[in-house]
Amino acid sequence: MNDKNIKIDLVDDADNNAEPGQEVPLKESVSTFRLVATLAVAGALAGLLIVMVNLHTKPIIDKYKAEQLALAVYEVIPGTDYYRTFYLVDSSLSPELPEGAKESEYKRVYVGYDADNKLNGVAMSRGESGYQDIILIIFGYSPNTGSIMGMKVLDSKETPGLGDKIFKDMAYVGQFFANPATPLIPVKPGAGKGLPGEIDTITGATISSKKLIEIINHALEEWQPYFDQGLPQTSVNPAAGEVTP
Amino acid sequence: MKGMLSFKHGVHPPEHKEITAGIASKRFPFPSEVILPLSQHIGTPAKALVHPGDHVERGDVIAQAEGFISSTVHATAAGTVRSIELWPHPNGTMQRSIRITVDPNSTQMRRPRSIPRWQDVKDVDLSKEIAKAGIVGLGGAAFPSHVKLNPPKDQPVELLIINACECEPYLTSDHRVMLEQPDMVYEGIRIGLKALGITRAVIGIEGNKPDAIEMMRKTKPDDMDVEIVVLRTKYPQGAEKMLIKAVMDREVPSGALPSAIGAMVQNVATAANIAAVFKTGHPLIERIITVTGRGIRKPGNWRIPFGTKLRDVIEHCGGLTEDAAEIVFGGPMMGQSQANLDVPVLKATGGILILTNDECKRQDIMPCIKCGKCVEACPVFLNPQLMGALAKAERYEELVEEAHLNDCMLCGSCSFVCPSNIPLSQWFAMSKSQMRKLVTS
């Protein structure tokens, strides 16, 4: 601070008083053209920079996302060798999208096949509000046995230490991998009557754990009619569109 | 009690009127000296007409009213003017006062004086006679009565309301006036009605004075349009606006005078004294004053000449008890504590109250707990809780603009109920004077 040589005055000109974002009266000296041009150049440069970085990161991000999805699907339909995405097109399930359609606009399920190209199970994702905010899950279902094959929470803001037990409490999560029958029935721990679809809720997080069960039941209510129309029991064309780990 | 006319809110302090209500008033002996301040009323002080050494007779004018809102001062005893000097006044200040050494040998007879029969005086001139007699309101404010009897032309008075509530605890002077001089009261009402040019009057009495109600009913002249209205016993039933609300079921608009809704309120003792002026030629030189409280040995009601020193009153009433703690001029709710035993008794002094330690024990001021009891007490529907907070924060402007300090009549109901013993009305009085200072400076 006593470094006299490099002391610089901070110019306290009138413009300092302008609030961020406040309209500053145009001065005669700078032409409008110059203003627009500066911003346009800046914008163009910014866009360029972003696009370049995007070119670099997009593949990484996409790959990561695809991996995460694949991992989740394989996790919730154990024994799956590869899966295919089926879209809901005109009230029936189809592996193909109509010409020119936007992929993001169609609801979908992931149909998994085992090593013998036999239908193994279907994975579907659904989100509904839980205790705090939306709980997003993916779960596997076997249309043939009518039982749940597995479940994974993809996103949840449930209370840390309480609601987060829906993905941290392995005893709870494990129940979904024990092939419970559907529809699932939430019961208080220890209060079950031994019915095949019973899932023990979590004490202290009853709401979240019950909600999660309801999400699965709702999803099945929605999808069951399409499954009843029949899913290809074997992969028609194992090579096309398959995703393997 | 229910069903009786009254106003909303208000408080119920213990009455303690039994101490003196049954004691008939007696003449108080003349003291050796009287002190007569030039200002015993609201308005401009009077101008002294006498000089040291002058001899005066009882009832002589010794100071002349100055201007319209002012009042004449009369000698209350025969004697010699000793000096005109600054003397302690019951309001806590020093005031120019005429000091008269009373002539111990005088019979204290009045000098004969020619007073016209009031029936013969023209309506408009009645108030002049009343002004000459130095009559001021005896209800506490000491506002010159001739001013009130001369209402502005554009706001004619239609109803004369006689304030016989005497809502302050302990005090019984108005009560005694009704019991002892009911015909004077009625005579005073007649004079008031004539001065105002109207015919109808109402007497408002609180239900805790059944004997006075009975007496007023018994003596009521048949030819008069006067109604006796029994009111609920509640403080401050005697406040002008509250009385009007109870009697007429109308609210005096905020900031306006009673004449705005055609009413005029006069204290019952004021009425009786106006009658006395015409009957006896006697100006206003004495009144019934209640000397009471657990701190005085011989409580009673006395006709005391103005100017008598507090010291003399106490002495004559047997002196103070051991535990006497506070001396108040007026009632316990609005009266002023006196620090100096030399202050004189004045026209506005309705009572002298000597409280013991038990009666006026002070407790620590606690923080306001927002109980809302003060809001439920305030008869003019202010929010003393908010006003208290504003006063404490010295936010006077908001106090006046938002909280309507000017409508506060300093009745003390809020302070009375406050469980935290917050001196609300004291703060409001201080804020008012602070505001006056701000306005004048």
Added chain:
Amino acid sequence: MSDQGLFSIFFSAMVVNNFTLAMFLGLCPFMGVSARVETALRMGLANIFVLVLTSTSAWVLNTYILETVPYLRIISFIIVVASLVQIVEMVVKKLSPVLFRQLGIFLPLMTTNCAIFGLAIFQTNRGYGFFQGITFAVGAGLGLTLALVLMASIRESVEFSDVPNIAKGTALVLIIAGTLSMAFMGFAGLS
């Protein structure tokens, strides 16, 4: 993508996941403009207005233009918010000078208000449709106004209190905000 009902979106944004008390958006105005009730109310109403406009513009932008270049979202949204505020300012100035005088200082300040920008981002992330977006904006705006007005009236009344010196100012406001946030937890799970 989202099929959340409008009612649920509205209540969630207003009380359950209140922008200020649960999501920490727009804390600047919450701290800075909450000293007087009148100002707070005005700021809140101005916010609702701009939030609805932002929601609409962001939806249009996102649905019709950004579809192919999602990575330009941040930059386009901030430009939209900034220009929107400017346009609103100019329009209000023209149409109602009185309103302009009342809102005057608040409008430009909103450019750097993260509640506005956050709304655009959140509605896009959650895939809200047009009406969902507007409902979200109104709910969020009302929630913001509620929090602002409550805080302002509390601060006005705390002015009379003998707050200890070390707590005066921001520390007390934060503790009050924390308590309010605890109280708003009562709405959790409301659906």
Added chain:
Amino acid sequence: MRKTTPSHDFIRGIWNENPVLIQMLGLCPALAVTNSVVNALAMSAATFFVICCSSVLISTCKRFIPHEVRISAYILVIATFVTLADMLLQAYAPVQHKALGAFIALIVVNCMILGRQEAFSAKNNVFRSLLDAVGTGIGFTIALVMMGGFREILGVGAFLGFPLFGPNFEPWVIMVLPAGGFLTLGFILLAMGYFEQRKKTRAEAAAEASS
């Protein structure tokens, strides 16, 4: 007119004019993402990146930016770097990116960053702008890590994910909830107020003793 030195530029933002704790800027991210130290660090890093890059770029180009459109230009610059930070985090630290959610994007409207550009970078050379940005960034990081640490230790019983108190510790869930964010910052300010007060009374006592 204030006169400053480079060392002062650097130190200032770290404590005496700490953007969060003293100037109350950038509160939203400071409260929203500090429920764990890792998140606090990730947010700080992203903010650090944006503020440094923006400061350097803006102080370099300040001659070319007409005064009238400077705010728009600053916002454009900041938004660009935020987008870059967003994409880079998503590519290389996807877990943290998910935890921070929309708050990365919200760095754009962090008034602390815009404030530094307007108050400093627009008027100073590149070197000093960088120093100022680094100081501010460090100050921001300190504040966030303080809060994140406090909240994680009490709320989870861990620091940076390592359990501190054994399995029987009862976590104070509130600390990782929104209310805990407000309360934590409140506590920190109370503590600062307390020390300030004590310093003042001591100084006064000393002054009295010497006089």
Added chain:
Amino acid sequence: MTDSTQVKITASPHVRSAESTVQIMWSVVISLVPVLAASIFFFGPSAILVIGASVAGCLLTERLFGSNPGSVADGSAVITGLLLGLSLPPGFPMWMAFLGGFFGVAFGKLIFGGLGQNIFNPALVGRAFLQAAFPVAITTWPARAGNWWTLQGDNLALPFMTPVVDTATAATPLGNLKFADEPVVTPIFDLFFGTTSGSLGETSALFILIGGLYLAYRGHLNWHIPLSIFVSAFAVSGIFYAIGISQFPPFFMLFSGSIMFGAFYFATDMVTSPVTNKGCWLYGFGIGFLVVIIRIWGGLPEGVMYAILLMNAMVPFINRATQPRLFGTSGKKKKKEAAS
């Protein structure tokens, strides 16, 4: 007394009502005796431990951090401690109850400047803190088992440690209706006498009524508040019940959970309720309404605490909006005339 120097000089009024703040506070403590006795009768020594810890927390905090060393004697901190303790479950660890008392008094009261200046009910601030910090412990309702003298849970858990004793839990009447697989409406009789599980002080409507009516009779609580809470909770829940979108019968709504206790003791805290009666009506209606909404649709079984805290936050606003109508005016602001 003969010498004038001994005279007291005070401003009018020179007499005061007999009521004092300190006396009001201690009356509230006395009125809590039946409730305290009932809680000890029903829950045994656990009640004493939990309530004792929270009272200790409050008193110690008031003594250490209060600006006025004598303020402990005014009784308000004792009330805070008693009410906080009575609002906790029987098996609650003492260290948590103590912490709640500390938090409530320090951040619910002293930070605002102490008695009379706080915005939020300190006992409820303490409880809300505990609810958010230790949601599991505070929603664990032990089944009444064993002898009167056995502890109801891990009251003695070490500070900062999780309660470890595994208690059999019993659902509260509200939980039984809302979260049970087969909802049950507990009979009003049980709710009235308090033979159900729940927080220490809330279970017996009878004893709460005794204490509450005593206070109302003494004029120490504003009866407008409990009345308006009951009316609005009854009416709102009645409407929802009648049209079939709620499973809570209105009488059950009034007698279950802590609505009785809250309405008589927590909502009536003068400091944190509105000043005018009109305001108290609004405040009470708001509480009743919010309780019903949170109970029927919220994530938690009970909403009394949150309803009161939310309405506490509204009180400054309500106070602004419900100024008394000045005598001699129509109630419209006189300010406008003054301004013009």
